[in-house]
Every structure is written in C-alpha cells, then in structure tokens.
Amino acid sequence: MTSNAVLTITDLCTEFETDNGQVRVLDGVTFHVPKGKTVGIVGESGCGKSVTAMSIMGLLPKPFGNIVEGRIDYAHQGKIDDLASLTPDKMYQMRGNAISMIFQDPMTALNPVHTIGKQLMEVYQLHQPELKKKQRYQLSLEMLEKVGIPSATQRMLEFPHQLSGGMRQRVMIAIALACKPDVLICDEPTTALDVTVQAQILDLMTSLQQETGMSIIFITHDLGVVAEICDQVVVMYAGKVVEQADVFELFDHPSHPYTQGLLASMPNSQSIPKAILPTIEGAVPNLNEMPVGCRFASRCPYQQDKCLQQAPILELKNAEHQVSCHFWSDLRAKGNGQEPAV
Ligand SMILES: Nc1ncnc2c1ncn2[C@@H]1O[C@H](COP(=O)(O)OP(=O)(O)O)[C@@H](O)[C@H]1O
Numbered sequence: 001m002t003s004n005a006v007l008t009i010t011d012l013c014t015e016f017e018t019d020n021g022q023v024r025v026l027d028g029v030t031f032h033v034p035k036g037k038t039v040g041i042v043g044e045s046g047c048g049k050s051v052t053a054m055s056i057m058g059l060l061p062k063p064f065g066n067i068v069e070g071r072i073d074y075a076h077q078g079k080i081d082d083l084a085s086l087t088p089d090k091m092y093q094m095r096g097n098a099i100s101m102i103f104q105d106p107m108t109a110l111n112p113v114h115t116i117g118k119q120l121m122e123v124y125q126l127h128q129p130e131l132k133k134k135q136r137y138q139l140s141l142e143m144l145e146k147v148g149i150p151s152a153t154q155r156m157l158e159f160p161h162q163l164s165g166g167m168r169q170r171v172m173i174a175i176a177l178a179c180k181p182d183v184l185i186c187d188e189p190t191t192a193l194d195v196t197v198q199a200q201i202l203d204l205m206t207s208l209q210q211e212t213g214m215s216i217i218f219i220t221h222d223l224g225v226v227a228e229i230c231d232q233v234v235v236m237y238a239g240k241v242v243e244q245a246d247v248f249e250l251f252d253h254p255s256h257p258y259t260q261g262l263l264a265s266m267p268n269s270q271s272i273p274k275a276i277l278p279t280i281e282g283a284v285p286n287l288n289e290m291p292v293g294c295r296f297a298s299r300c301p302y303q304q305d306k307c308l309q310q311a312p313i314l315e316l317k318n319a320e321h322q323v324s325c326h327f328w329s330d331l332r333a334k335g336n337g338q339e340p341a342v
C-alpha cells in the first residue's frame, strides 16, 4: 500500500449474476487514492465506473452483485481495513463516517416525503447520537450555509421537489459532508446540471476539500472537468484500468491508444463544432464474450498479433504513470516524440 494512500484498490473483480449467467464487470481494477487529493475516473458509459464506486461503498445490489476477488484497503487512524471483506454491519458504519457518496441524480438519494432539515438532522443523529436536537439543528443549518444555500432556515422546512436541481445537488453534498468523510465519491454529480451551476458546484467541492483535507474520487465522462479539478486520473475500458497518471502527465503524454482517442475527441475550443471532432470507431466488446487479448484491440489502430493473443498488464512507465498496452513505447517512438493521434 502506498504510504500516503487513504484507499488502495488492488485487483478488484466484481461480478453480476444475470439471465445470461455470471458476468465479470470489473476485472482486476487497481488504483490508489492519495490523502487529500482528487482522483478522476473516466471512460465510456458501461466501462464500470459506477460499479467501482458501488463496490467501494459496499452498495452492490444484493444478492446479484458481488466482489469476487481483490482488496479495498482503507487506511485510517493508523490501521488498515479491507472494505471488500467487512461485514455488512461494519460497512454500514463506514458509510457516512468514513466514506460518503453523491450521485448523479439527487432525487434518487433524497427522500421526497421528508423535509431537507429532517434528512440532514437524521444524518447527525445516526453518526453523532450524543448531540441534542438543538445542536443537530444548528449543525444542519450551518452545513446548508456552507454549501451555499441561501435562506437556509427556510430551506430546512422545504421538501426536495421545492428546490432547483442545483440546490438539490448542494443538499446532497451537505448530507454527504455532514459527517466529515475521509473519502467522498462523486458519481457524475454535475452531469444533470447546467454549465454555470456545474462550475459553482465544482468550486464548492474544491474549497470544501481544502478546508477538510478529504480525498475525492470524481467519476465523470467530461475530460474538461478532470483537467480542472483532478490531481490524478484513472482511465477505464471494459472493466479494466488501461492507464493511470498524474493529470498533467496524462494530458501531456497519453500513452494508451484509448486515452489518446479520448483526448483527441475532446473539444479544445468552443469554436470547433462537435460534429467534426474525431471519435473512436467501433464498440466495446460484450461482457459475455471478452477477448483473451487486449480488450481495446478490435478498435485500436495499432493492433498487432500479440494484442489478440495476450492481455497486457498495467506497467509502470514512470513513477507517476502506468499503462496497459503491449506497444506504448513503440507508439511514442513512431510519432517522433509526438503522440500519435488516434
Ligand atoms: N445490476 C446489474 N446487473 C447486471 N449488470 C450490471 C448491473 N449494474 C451494472 N451492470 C453492468 O456493469 C457494467 C458497468 O456498468 P457501470 O459501472 O454502471 O458503467 P459506467 O461506467 O457507465 O458507470 C455495464 O456493462 C452494466 O451493464
């Protein structure tokens, strides 16, 4: 386990029982989250970002979703707990106290029949039962103010449907932060919001992080957001990590052809119409028919025989950069030092 890591995820394999049999949705996912830093997880829809979050949170749908291999080591108070093997009771205590999560759609997580105040006060009651009702009320009010909700006294009395999308997301953040988690997992928390509100929420999260020193796992498909707020980036493809690096290193030297494709399809300027941006051709392989070799091979412009025969493993390119491609060093050489455009 890396010494400054609060979470170290090693060879995590998660499977679902489906009508088509057992499918392996995460296959050997490995990365770590340094203390006080933000780690972005990116990749196309269906690559396993949310399942990674659910596995860490112990919130896989039971009995169908299960971690079948691997560890999720959580370092706290001088000891290490493997979240993958905690009992449901212990995991319940971890959620909120140690690790909180905010979701893309706050309506799925907020209770429509309870006021904002009641829901927030409940969190304090659960995690700090010694507090008096008046103290819980006061803390809830302060937390709403902290996340930038105006007229907080009035909002305490309102129901989720009375708030705008941006305000609901702030309430979710307030609830997630109420117990001062060590790790906050954000699963596409700003996707449903308009750009201005999105920017406000991102600013808010960065300043709360500076204040509390928490670590953040930020799941998104928006590389612009990654560039703005993440320290490190994990790129996932078809249930595997294909590349991970410091954010500057990743944007300057993307080394997996898939990452290169993702970056190439990113709009650099508002003036480029989306329609003419390059996209990565082809489709992700079916979970039931994963190839033995590299999972990206069928879409990779640099595919060679070895890619079809043997799965690459995550290799250390340098201390800040790991990549899972047989030919990453050749690809760089070919481009005369320049990254090839996929
Ligand atoms: N409850 C479930 N049962 C079966 N398969 C699931 C379930 N939830 C997710 N999956 C599958 O797991 C894969 C990863 O999903 P997910 O983590 O939600 O992707 P994303 O990267 O878009 O968040 C997808 O192929 C999805 O179909």
Ligand SMILES: [Mg+2]
Residues within 6 Å of the ligand: 049, 050, 051, 187
């Ligand atoms: Mg998702």
